[in-house]
Amino acid sequence: MMFRIRELCRPLSPGAQCRPGQPRFEGPLGAAIETGRTRLLVLGGLFFLAFALVGGRLVDVTLLKPAADPKRNVARAAADPDAAREFFRGEIADAKGELLATNIVTWSLYADPKMILDPAATAARLVRLFPELDRKELAEKLKPSDKRFVWLRRHLTPKEYQEVIAEGLPGIGARKDRRRVYPHGSLGAHVVGYADIDNHGIAGVERQFDGRLKRGERIQLSLDLRVQHVLREELAAAVKRHHAIGAMGVILDVHTGETKALVSLPEFDPHEPGRASEEGRFNRVTLGTYEMGSTFKILNTAMALDSSVATLTKVYDARFPLKHGKFTINDYHGKGRALSVTEIFQFSSNIGSAKMAIEAGTPRQRAFMGRAGMLKPVSIELPEIGAPLYPRDWKPLNTITISYGHGISVTPLHLAAAVAGIVNDGKRAPVTLVKRDPKEPIPYVPVVNSKTSAEMRQLMRLVVEKGTGKRAEAPGYFVGGKTGTADKSAGKKGYRRNTRISSFVAAFPMNAPRYVVLVMIDEPKASADTPEATGGAVAAPVVREVVLKAAPLLGVLPAENTSELTDEKRPGQKAPAKPPAKPAAKPAPPAAGRLERAATE
Amino acid sequence: MTTTALARTDTSIVGRWWWTVDKMTLGVLLVLIVSGAVLTLAAGRPAAARIQLDSLHFVKQQMAVIVVGLGVMVGTSLLSPRWVKRIGVLGLFLVWLPLTALATFYGPEIKGAHRWLHIGFSLQPSEFLKPCFAIFAAWMFSLWKENRGFPGWIIATGVCGVIVVLLAKQPDVGMAAVVFAIWFSQLFLAGLAYVWVAAAVGGVAAVGVAAYFTVPHVAHRIKLFLDPSSGDNYQVDRSLGAFMSGGLFGKGPGEGTVKAQLPDAHSDFIFAVAGEEFGLIACLVIVAAYAAIVMRGLARVFDEGNLFVMYAATALLTGFGLQAFINMASALHLMPTKGMTLPFISYGGTSFVALAFGMGMVLALTRRRSGSAL
Numbered sequence: 001m002m003f004r005i006r007e008l009c010r011p012l013s014p015g016a017q018c019r020p021g022q023p024r025f026e027g028p029l030g031a032a033i034e035t036g037r038t039r040l041l042v043l044g045g046l047f048f049l050a051f052a053l054v055g056g057r058l059v060d061v062t063l064l065k066p067a068a069d070p071k072r073n074v075a076r077a078a079a080d081p082d083a084a085r086e087f088f089r090g091e092i093a094d095a096k097g098e099l100l101a102t103n104i105v106t107w108s109l110y111a112d113p114k115m116i117l118d119p120a121a122t123a124a125r126l127v128r129l130f131p132e133l134d135r136k137e138l139a140e141k142l143k144p145s146d147k148r149f150v151w152l153r154r155h156l157t158p159k160e161y162q163e164v165i166a167e168g169l170p171g172i173g174a175r176k177d178r179r180r181v182y183p184h185g186s187l188g189a190h191v192v193g194y195a196d197i198d199n200h201g202i203a204g205v206e207r208q209f210d211g212r213l214k215r216g217e218r219i220q221l222s223l224d225l226r227v228q229h230v231l232r233e234e235l236a237a238a239v240k241r242h243h244a245i246g247a248m249g250v251i252l253d254v255h256t257g258e259t260k261a262l263v264s265l266p267e268f269d270p271h272e273p274g275r276a277s278e279e280g281r282f283n284r285v286t287l288g289t290y291e292m293g294s295t296f297k298i299l300n301t302a303m304a305l306d307s308s309v310a311t312l313t314k315v316y317d318a319r320f321p322l323k324h325g326k327f328t329i330n331d332y333h334g335k336g337r338a339l340s341v342t343e344i345f346q347f348s349s350n351i352g353s354a355k356m357a358i359e360a361g362t363p364r365q366r367a368f369m370g371r372a373g374m375l376k377p378v379s380i381e382l383p384e385i386g387a388p389l390y391p392r393d394w395k396p397l398n399t400i401t402i403s404y405g406h407g408i409s410v411t412p413l414h415l416a417a418a419v420a421g422i423v424n425d426g427k428r429a430p431v432t433l434v435k436r437d438p439k440e441p442i443p444y445v446p447v448v449n450s451k452t453s454a455e456m457r458q459l460m461r462l463v464v465e466k467g468t469g470k471r472a473e474a475p476g477y478f479v480g481g482k483t484g485t486a487d488k489s490a491g492k493k494g495y496r497r498n499t500r501i502s503s504f505v506a507a508f509p510m511n512a513p514r515y516v517v518l519v520m521i522d523e524p525k526a527s528a529d530t531p532e533a534t535g536g537a538v539a540a541p542v543v544r545e546v547v548l549k550a551a552p553l554l555g556v557l558p559a560e561n562t563s564e565l566t567d568e569k570r571p572g573q574k575a576p577a578k579p580p581a582k583p584a585a586k587p588a589p590p591a592a593g594r595l596e597r598a599a600t601e
Numbered sequence: 602m603t604t605t606a607l608a609r610t611d612t613s614i615v616g617r618w619w620w621t622v623d624k625m626t627l628g629v630l631l632v633l634i635v636s637g638a639v640l641t642l643a644a645g646r647p648a649a650a651r652i653q654l655d656s657l658h659f660v661k662q663q664m665a666v667i668v669v670g671l672g673v674m675v676g677t678s679l680l681s682p683r684w685v686k687r688i689g690v691l692g693l694f695l696v697w698l699p700l701t702a703l704a705t706f707y708g709p710e711i712k713g714a715h716r717w718l719h720i721g722f723s724l725q726p727s728e729f730l731k732p733c734f735a736i737f738a739a740w741m742f743s744l745w746k747e748n749r750g751f752p753g754w755i756i757a758t759g760v761c762g763v764i765v766v767l768l769a770k771q772p773d774v775g776m777a778a779v780v781f782a783i784w785f786s787q788l789f790l791a792g793l794a795y796v797w798v799a800a801a802v803g804g805v806a807a808v809g810v811a812a813y814f815t816v817p818h819v820a821h822r823i824k825l826f827l828d829p830s831s832g833d834n835y836q837v838d839r840s841l842g843a844f845m846s847g848g849l850f851g852k853g854p855g856e857g858t859v860k861a862q863l864p865d866a867h868s869d870f871i872f873a874v875a876g877e878e879f880g881l882i883a884c885l886v887i888v889a890a891y892a893a894i895v896m897r898g899l900a901r902v903f904d905e906g907n908l909f910v911m912y913a914a915t916a917l918l919t920g921f922g923l924q925a926f927i928n929m930a931s932a933l934h935l936m937p938t939k940g941m942t943l944p945f946i947s948y949g950g951t952s953f954v955a956l957a958f959g960m961g962m963v964l965a966l967t968r969r970r971s972g973s974a975l
Contacts, residue, residue: 029908032746035792036911037903043786043915044899050926051892055885057933061844062881165858174858 088178089199090213092192092206094225095258095435099183100192101206101270106155108177109164113150115171116142122169126152129163142171154197155179180206186267188228190283191221191259191382191433194270202273203281205433207383220435222258227251230550231261235519238542239265242524242533248284248412249542251550252516254420254507256436257429259380260515260554262286262413287384289409290520293486294348294535295505296405296415301345301459302422303368304356306452312342312459318351324397329354332485333468345459346467348483350404357403358396365399372418372447373428374410381433386411405486412503416518418447419505423460423480423513426453461510464540472506472540474547476558481506481517481543483535488523499523504539508547514556519543618679621968623901629893630674630945630960636887637946638667639854640871640878666950670957677961678968682910685962689736689913697733698764700726705771715771725951727768727776732917732959734764735783739913742787746908754791757784775927775941779920786919787912840870840932843877844884851880869940871947872932887946888929894960895922901967914966917959 092101116122119142127135130153141150154177156164161174180195193204201210209219235247251261264284268276282288304310318339322329331349344352357365369375369390377385389409391398401407413431421428427444436442448456460480463469468483484503503520507513519542524533551558609620641663680688700718704726708715718724738757745753761784768777789798843859846852857877859870876884898918905911921944928943930936942949944956 029747032792032908033906033911036790036908036915039790039792040899040903040911040915043789043919044896047895047899047922047926048892050922050930051888051895053935054926054929054933055888057930057935058844058876058881058884058888061841061933062848062876062884 088216089180089195090209090215090217090219092213092219092221094188094221094223094228095260096224096226097220098225100188100221100223100225101180101182101195103178104181106177106179107158107161107174108154109152109156109172109174111142111150111152112148112171112173113142113145114148116144117170119143122172125167125169126164126172129160129167182270184225185271186269187232188223188225188262189267189270190264190285190384191223191262192270193382194273203384204283204382208381221433222253222256222260222435223262223433224260224553226553227550228261228263230553231517231546232263232265232267234542234545234549235263235265235521237545238519238521238524238538242521242527242530242538244521244524244538246279246284246522248288248518248520248522249546250285250413250416250516250518251546251554252416252420252431253429254424254513254516255429256442257417257420257431258436259431259433261550262433264288283382283384284520284522285412286378286380286382287386287411289386289389289411290501291407291409291486291489292405292412292415293484293501293503294350294405295419295482295484295503295518296402296408297345297348297353298419298422298456298460298482298505299369299372299374300353300357300365300403301341302372302448302452302456303365304341304360305455306426306448307360307364307368309360309364310341310356312455313340315340316344316352316355318344318349318355320351322351322354322400324400327397327400329400342459342462345482346462348468353403354400357399362394362396362399365402366394369402369408371445372421373445374408374414374418378411378413378417378431380413380431388414405484412518412520415505416516419507419518420513420516421445421447422453422456423507423510423516424453425450457507457510457513460507464506468534468536469504469506469540471536472504472543472547474508474544474551474558476560477547477551477556478509478511478559479506479543479547480508480510480513481540483540484520485534485536500533502533502535502538504535504543506543506547508551509556509559515551515554517543517546517550519546614679618968621970622678622964623897623967626894626897626901626960626964626967627678629890629897633887633890633894633945634667634671636875636883636890637871637943637948638663640875640946641948642854662950663948663953666953670953673954674957674961674964677958678964680962680965682907682913682966682970685913685965686736686740686909689733689962690740693730693733693737693760697726697730700724701730701764701767705767708771714773716773716776722950725955727771727773728951728955729958730764731776731780731783731920732955732962734760734780735787735916735920735959736913736962738784738787739909739911739916742791742912743908746791754788757787779924779941782923783916783920787916790912790915836870836938837931837934840873841934843873844881844933847877847880849881851876851878851883854878869928869938869942869947870932871943872929875946876932891922891925891929891944894918898963898967905967910966914963917963917966921956921959921963 088103091099091103093099111122113119119139122142123135123139126138127133133153138152141152152172156174164172165174178199180199182189182192182194189204191204193201193206193208195201195206195210195213199214201207201213205219205221206213209217213219231249231251235249238244239247247263247265249261249263250259252259262285264282266277266280268280273281301310305312315338318331318334319336321331329350331347331351333347333349335343335347335349339347339349339352341352341356343349344356360368366375374388375390377387379385388411390402391407398407417428417431421444426446426448428447429442429444457480460482461478462480463482464472464479469481472479472481481504484501484505486501486503488499488501501520501522502524503518505516505518507516519539521538521542524530524538526533530537611617611620642660677685677688704718705715708718711717716725716727718726737760741753741757741760743753744751745757761780764780765777768774768780785801793801839859843857847857851857857874859873859877872884872887875887895918898914902911902914902918905914924941925944927936928941928947931938931941942952945953
């Protein structure tokens with residue numbers, strides 16, 4: 001096996017020294033070695049190029065990411081969803097910037113069925129981690145098919161994500177996802193609404209502004225979350241106290257039409273709208289339409305005063321029930337005497353109201369209702385808007401019932417908006433849920449003239465000072481308003497006596513109104529404390545609490561001297577007209593006829 | 602072991618070894634092995650969990666393999682070229698070729714191939730067959746060059762053909778390709794005319810085209826390489842994504858996700874794991890390490906006056922470098938995927954020890970010798 005190499009030094013030039021370590025070879029063997037050396041250089045060069053290529057490609061793949069390369073995009077979408085991530089859905093905030101809807105980054109589990117080696121085993125492993133998944137269903141999803149992508153479970157917690165990744169199941173992957181989060185849960189849920197798992201707006205503002213939110217725009221609402229909270233708590237307490245089935249409330253800024261709070265009870269968790277009842281998701285304030293009852297007398301009285309049909313001191317005979325055909329209209333707090341317009345309002349006389357309406361006439365009433373916005377859906381930035389129900393054929397009987405809030409169904413928001421217009425010097429601001437730009441002019445709609453507005457303010461204040469709404473008095477805030485107790489309609493069967501909606505619509509401070517508060521309690525039950533579950537007994541105290549708690553938050557400070565308004569405190573307003581001297585009180589006549597159509601306070 | 606403990610005049614086996622072995626190559630190999638151990642720590646756990654083993658299963662096993670491998674490498678590097686030749690040639694014909702044939706015809710089927718034998722542990726004889734064939738072929742080619750008329754290249758080619766057929770039958774096309782490359786590198790070194798080199802390259806291309814049209818799974822892979830959107834390119838997509846998300850410095854050890862998503866993350870796609878967790882710089886260091894080993898080895902061979910040593914070392918280095926290149930290039934989508942391990946870094950028992958054996962022989966062959974030491 002031994003062989004010899006002649007290791008000879010071949011001097012490059014005669015006399016030159018051989019350099020050690022650089023042997024040169026001669027002969028056939030030497031030639032073979034020389035050939036080998038040349039080829040080694042070629043081989044070395046090739047290897048150098050190959051490794052340089054790998055290095056260059058590494059730099060290219062890692063650092064240079066031109067989006068134009070489709071191959072690259074496939075790869076990036078597979079492992080780096082950040083690259084493909086669109087904008088986050090826009091946030092929704094309240095007027096103070098408090099977040100009502102935002103996003104968090106989560107991971108969502110998906111499968112590429114083509115890559116699954118063993119669907120049954122993979123399903124079994126996944127079910128171990130997520131026991132709520134159905135194994136059979138899962139195995140079906142994982143079965144090889146043309147589908148290359150199927151969601152398995154959305155929005156994993158970090159722990160779940162870690163666990164499932166540690167399983168290392170081929171064909172199972174997780175990609176970054178965004179989940180809509182409502183930091184305040186059900187508070188304001190009817191306004192904010194909700195988005196589905198794929199971040200499409202389904203209800204509320206989320207749906208109304210879906211396009212803008214999808215573009216990442218932030219929506220700032222007019223809502224004040226603190227006020228919203230006050231209203232929600234007080235309504236919830238009232239529902240509990242009176243074993244009611246629900247409640248609605250709204251607070252409007254009368255100058256701007258901005259909605260400061262909007263509550264509909266029962267409510268729902270926007271994170272799990274599917275679990276909520278139909279009732280819970282229903283927005284009673286904007287979508288529900290109700291016969292408002294006596295609170296409508298604000299409109300009726302304003303109409304009569306504004307059209308000069310009546311004055312505050314004009315007297316109507318309210319001694320006897322009003323008969324119209326087979327219907328008889330009666331009073332709830334019957335005084336059995338002639339009443340001035342002021343008294344009719346103060347004591348909420350149906351008979352007097354009906355007579356005022358009859359005097360004004362159907363066309364005038366109808367026109368006024370149109371001006372007050374009662375015949376059209378309220379334009380507010382929500383998809384859930386209810387259209388009012390009113391008689392197509394407006395007969396004299398309709399005129400009578402509408403005068404005290406029956407025979408016409410509107411949303412609570414309709415009433416609040418109209419009252420806001422009446423107390424705001426007769427100018428109604430369009431209702432909005434979005435914070436207004438102070439620089440933009442507000443397109444007011446005239447409802448009544450200034451004089452009527454001032455008179456209505458006096459009347460409303462009087463109701464709280466001396467009428468049916470005494471329990472709404474919040475010292476220092478000059479609350480004024482109107483009570484309402486409406487029997488609920490039972491369709492064709494008429495009305496159910498013991499199922500009613502008790503309401504109170506208020507404005508404050510009455511000397512220069514800033515806000516309207518509407519509170520309605522659905523089906524309050526009579527109890528020892530409140531033998532009569534009327535608007536004055538049930539809803540007025542809620543308004544009082546809401547005003548006491550929310551007014552400071554809304555920037556309204558209480559006046560030091562309570563109750564009595566002096567002329568200095570309300571410049572430009574007349575003192576409330578004194579009710580005319582009472583005639584000798586007569587006992588109330590017995591109810592002559594069956595109260596057929598309605599009973600209102 | 603410190604240098605001071607070994608005087609230049611130390612003529613013991615270890616002493617002579619220390620002064621003559623290529624310490625740079627040795628150092629770089631150690632760097633690679635340590636990197637591989639770290640990466641196995643990172644990538645092996647999900648794989649272990651997947652087949653329901655102790656999560657440190659691969660790590661423990663790999664540590665044991667590393668100890669054995671280092672022993673084999675140092676032990677082999679102590680050998681003289683003559684003993685390298687003896688062990689290589691005898692090993693080839695008495696042990697590894699028969700065992701490879703045994704595996705091919707009687708071995709159990711694992712993942713659709715008959716590559717392994719179970720003798721207490723799993724053994725892939727073809728891994729050892731590869732360096733032994735390099736030695737044998739080098740011997741044949743050098744004899745051919747040294748003795749006119751000796752049909753060394755024909756014998757080498759014949760044996761190469763037998764091995765390639767055996768491996769293709771397993772099937773293990775990657776290994777067959779490496780064996781072919783070893784043989785071809787020696788033919789090239791022996792002075793194959795460039796015309797023939799060009800013809801061979803053309804032939805390989807023709808075989809590739811033929812495979813494309815006749816073997817469906819080869820066609821599938823090549824089609825995917827050319828057009829990733831044509832279908833399932835899951836592994837390469839994941840692999841490229843891993844490099845991207847790793848960036849310059851990586852996500853940090855254990856922070857990567859690709860290892861959980863690729864079935865062969867601990868072997869075929871370990872380079873992607875490295876890219877994701879340790880970043881571009883670490884990957885460049887790994888590439889540089891392979892380049893350094895190959896280039897340094899070739900440079901040492903350049904000064905070699907012994908044809909057998911030149912052919913053998915070059916063939917071993919070519920096999921080693923080519924395997925590293927193919928693995929990294931497929932992870933980077935420079936070429937279609939090929940089930941090939943990244944030398945010393947991918948997890949694998951037989952593969953690691955066999956590589957240690959091969960590189961031990963390279964170290965033995967590139968030791969400084971005076972004159973004709975054979």
